[in-house]
Amino acid sequence: MIMPDTSISIIRRAQLSSGNLLMTQIQLNFEKPYYPAAQYEELHEFYQSLLIC
Amino acid sequence: MTEGLVIEKVETSQWGWKTLYDKSMQAKNVILVTGRIDESGKMSGEATITSYDYSRIDRLPTAKKGKDKFIEQYITGTNPSITVDDVVFENLESDSLPLVQKIKFSQPLNTSGDYRYFSSNILTGIETNPFIADNRFSDVFFGCNQNYLIVGNFTIPKVMNSRAFQRISK
Numbered sequence: 168m169i170m171p172d173t174s175i176s177i178i179r180r181a182q183l184s185s186g187n188l189l190m191t192q193i194q195l196n197f198e199k200p201y202y203p204a205a206q207y208e209e210l211h212e213f214y215q216s217l218l219i220c
Numbered sequence: 221m222t223e224g225l226v227i228e229k230v231e232t233s234q235w236g237w238k239t240l241y242d243k244s245m246q247a248k249n250v251i252l253v254t255g256r257i258d259e260s261g262k263m264s265g266e267a268t269i270t271s272y273d274y275s276r277i278d279r280l281p282t283a284k285k286g287k288d289k290f291i292e293q294y295i296t297g298t299n300p301s302i303t304v305d306d307v308v309f310e311n312l313e314s315d316s317l318p319l320v321q322k323i324k325f326s327q328p329l330n331t332s333g334d335y336r337y338f339s340s341n342i343l344t345g346i347e348t349n350p351f352i353a354d355n356r357f358s359d360v361f362f363g364c365n366q367n368y369l370i371v372g373n374f375t376i377p378k379v380m381n382s383r384a385f386q387r388i389s390k
Contacts, residue, residue, distance in 0.1 A: 181340070189374040191340040198242075207356040215237040215348040217341060 172206075174199045177217070183188055236262045241274075241364050248272040248367040251343055255374040257329065261336045263374070264326040267343050276319040283309050283319065295323070298347045302327040336380065340372045 169176040178194040195217075202210050226238040248271070255265035271279050282290050287307045295304055303326050310320035323343065328353075329336040341347055346368070 187376045187378055187380075189372075189376055191370075191372040191374070193341060193368070193370040195346075195368040195370075197362065200362040200364050200366075201361040204356050204359050207351070207360065210360060211349075211351045211356075212356075213352075214346075214351050217346060217349065 168213075168216060171209055174202075175210075175213055243365070245273040246321045246367045247274040247278060247363075249275050249344065249369075251368070251370045253340075253342060253370070253372040253374075255372065257336075257338075257376050257380070259377045259379055261329045261331065262326060263329060263338060265324075265374075267302060267323045267325065269321040269323065269343060271319040271321070275366075279319055279321075280312070283312060283321070290321075294345055295325075295343060298345055299327070300340060301340070338374075340374070341370060342372075344368055344370060 168179075173220050174197065176194075176198075178192075180190075180192045182190045184190060224240050225235065227235040250269060250270045250272075253261045253265060253267045257263045258311050278288075279294065282293050290309075291304045291307060296302060305324040305326065306322075307324075308322040310322070311317040312319070325343070327338075327342075329338045331337075338348065
């Protein structure tokens with residue numbers, strides 16, 4: 168998943184091994200620190216999706 | 221402080237905003253979690269959080285205030301259901317090394333119908349959405365770039381069958 172301007176990206180992986188070992192990985196990268204108020208809706212929506220990781 | 225108003229020459233009124241933070245550095249956290257889920261639906265485990273660069277700078281003052289303050293600000297503040305049994309800090313006084321936080325924790329799993337579930341986004345400080353308002357009129361400035369890597373290994377009891385995971389992961 169990635170922001171429309173590609174400034175924030177998240178990669179999620181999950182694998183079930185041996186029937187009972189769940190291995191997960193989340194990689195989250197912010198490549199800019201500043202978001203104007205006009206971009207708030209995108210930021211808000213992206214953060215919402217973090218809750219289901 | 222990440223930006224400052226610099227007045228270079230008062231006589232000529234030369235001034236401007238100057239970036240004070242180092243753009244080559246990030247607030248970087250690597251979180252390794254090992255969790256064991258028992259048949260009653262409780263997870264217990266250990267985590268190692270390694271905080272680099274600006275993340276070390278951010279967490280260090282609270283870590284130096286003591287374990288209770290640190291747990292309240294960085295763990296239970298964003299995840300009230302978690303119980304922290306112990307926290308050990310490493311490299312508190314070594315400025316050139318990342319701040320290491322070793323945590324022993326337990327937390328109950330969530331339940332919905334016949335399913336138990338949990339988020340693998342734990343101990344990150346970003347478990348909840350800080351942007352709760354539908355609209356915002358001021359800009360958002362995080363202060364620096366950020367990077368998180370969360371690696372989890374969770375042991376699930378055999379009585380909880382894997383079909384649930386397969387269904388969810390599709």
